[in-house]
Amino acid sequence: MxxxxxxxxxxxxxxxxxxxxxxxAARRIxxxxxxxxxxxxxxxxxxxxxxxxxxxxxxxxKEMYTFEDRDGSSLTLRPENTASVIRSYIEHxxxxxxxxxxxxxxxxxxxxxxxxxxRYRQFYQIGAEAIGSDSxxxxxxxxxxxxxxxxxxxxxDFELFVNSVGSKKSRARYNEALQAELKDVxxxxxxxxxxxxxxxxxxxxxxxxxxxxxxxxxLPSILDFLDEEDREHFRRVREFLEDRQIRFTVNPRxxxxxxxxxxxxxxxxxxxxxxxxxxLGGGRYDRLAETLGSKTPAPGIGFSIGEDRLVMTVEAxxxxxxxRLDVYIAPMGDTALRHCAALxxxxxxxxxxxxxxTDRKLKRMMELANKQEARFTLIVGDxxxxxxxxxxxxMASGDQQTLSRQALLDRLRxx
RNA sequence: GCGGCUGUAGCUCAGCUGGUAGUAGCGCCAGAUUGUGGUUCUGGAUGUCGAGGGUUCGAAUCCCUCCAGCCGCCCCA
Numbered sequence: 243m244x245x246x247x248x249x250x251x252x253x254x255x256x257x258x259x260x261x262x263x264x265x266x267a268a269r270r271i272x273x274x275x276x277x278x279x280x281x282x283x284x285x286x287x288x289x290x291x292x293x294x295x296x297x298x299x300x301x302x303x304k305e306m307y308t309f310e311d312r313d314g315s316s317l318t319l320r321p322e323n324t325a326s327v328i329r330s331y332i333e334h335x336x337x338x339x340x341x342x343x344x345x346x347x348x349x350x351x352x353x354x355x356x357x358x359x360x361r362y363r364q365f366y367q368i369g370a371e372a373i374g375s376d377s378x379x380x381x382x383x384x385x386x387x388x389x390x391x392x393x394x395x396x397x398x399d400f401e402l403f404v405n406s407v408g409s410k411k412s413r414a415r416y417n418e419a420l421q422a423e424l425k426d427v428x429x430x431x432x433x434x435x436x437x438x439x440x441x442x443x444x445x446x447x448x449x450x451x452x453x454x455x456x457x458x459x460x461l462p463s464i465l466d467f468l469d470e471e472d473r474e475h476f477r478r479v480r481e482f483l484e485d486r487q488i489r490f491t492v493n494p495r496x497x498x499x500x501x502x503x504x505x506x507x508x509x510x511x512x513x514x515x516x517x518x519x520x521x522l523g524g525g526r527y528d529r530l531a532e533t534l535g536s537k538t539p540a541p542g543i544g545f546s547i548g549e550d551r552l553v554m555t556v557e558a559x560x561x562x563x564x565x566r567l568d569v570y571i572a573p574m575g576d577t578a579l580r581h582c583a584a585l586x587x588x589x590x591x592x593x594x595x596x597x598x599x600t601d602r603k604l605k606r607m608m609e610l611a612n613k614q615e616a617r618f619t620l621i622v623g624d625x626x627x628x629x630x631x632x633x634x635x636x637m638a639s640g641d642q643q644t645l646s647r648q649a650l651l652d653r654l655r656x657x
Numbered sequence: 658g659c660g661g662c663u664g665u666a667g668c669u670c671a672g673c674u675g676g677u678a679g680u681a682g683c684g685c686c687a688g689a690u691u692g693u694g695g696u697u698c699u700g701g702a703u704g705u706c707g708a709g710g711g712u713u714c715g716a717a718u719c720c721c722u723c724c725a726g727c728c729g730c731c732c733c734a
């Protein structure tokens with residue numbers, strides 16, 4: 243049997259209905275915040291991600307699907323979308339458009355990681371970028387926007403963490419200070435932390451072992467390494483969030499991220515997700531455009547929601563009503579079947595979903611109507627064609643009435 | 658990429674001190690007299706027991722390899 247590729251999955255009904263629900267909700271909120279959709283290619287030149295995301299990140303080092311094209315150029319399946327959006331912004335001179343560019347996207351990304359629940363090699367992100375301003379008010383609005391999306395899909399019990407990682411320079415200084423400090427205290431910590439102190443000091447901050455917490459609390463905070471401007475920027479972001487009555491926790495340990503992050507970073511987690519508990523993450527990337535060759539600065543901030551994970555929490559938190567069938571038409575015989583095609587078209591024009599049965603037996607068609615939870619079944623046989631009166635059965639109550647063609651359409655028009 | 662656990666009908670699973678697959682539940686199909694579903698009853702189909710190899714007279718059951726999923730690491734969405 244030919245199977246799907248590892249880490250990639252089929253999204254079947256009824257789950258696909260939840261995906262559509264989530265995407266429709268996101269689009270509504272994006273529209274309210276005046277974001278418009280951008281669609282970028284799934285393939286980009288490898289160098290875009292190498293430079294944009296950062297040569298030293300795990301994503302670029304070991305997780306990209308990179309291959310040589312027939313002409314010898316190196317192409318990569320996008321592992322994230324911010325770099326592509328900025329590339330497009332530069333290429334099409336969107337900085338010449340009036341005001342901010344507020345763009346959103348929905349689509350698949352690819353990273354070759356070991357698959358797990360909530361972690362797939364082809365996964366989907368719903369994201370947005372606000373490019374062209376470094377105002378802290380934009381940071382707060384972007385965060386307000388993601389919170390609004392979560393509310394719109396019915397998720398309330400999440401936690402929002404915000405932090406500021408300052409400039410690249412202050413992050414480097416912080417990393418040094420952390421390493422120096424860890425040299426002394428790491429031996430007293432758990433096995434994992436001792437390893438991380440060597441390989442990736444920032445990861446120590448994520449340790450969940452209770453005994454290590456007192457030590458971690460005494461480690462230096464990145465917030466103490468910010469310069470004056472970064473500190474003020476972060477203060478105002480928090481102020482704007484409070485004005486908007488958005489509940490958040492400052493988490494100085496939230497320092498991970500791609501190389502391009504600067505100043506504000508944020509993350510939202512949800513308990514129902516297990517170890518892959520981050521449902522979305524984002525941050526500011528004021529220098530990314532220049533890194534990618536823009537002559538003019540284009541400070542921006544964005545986020546991406548892990549749609550797979552969002553769908554999981556939506557599925558866990560509420561029972562969504564699946565797509566309903568409005569009318570099942572049961573024609574009795576070939577004449578009726580031909581006759582019903584026009585009838586089906588007329589009912590569909592009322593924006594109702596219609597299934598036109600092709601089975602020979604009425605009993606069988608009634609069964610199918612029932613299994614698909616049709617609201618009505620319309621029975622059309624010789625009697626009905628001759629008399630131009632149709633039998634409409636309400637499947638919930640079992641009531642049946644005989645209606646003229648016009649009365650039938652009127653009856654179906656109102657719920 | 659590393660470690661652990663798991664893999665039997667469409668789904669959930671039983672069988673696993675080796676003897677050649679389950680009247681299991683749900684679902685699916687058909688019938689209970691020719692234009693009426695949901696309940697009930699009756700009957701039926703479907704599995705190369707994840708794949709390949711090995712041990713054995715004989716393997717779903719033991720061993721090896723591979724594949725996939727899940728959990729942890731790592732990373733992140």
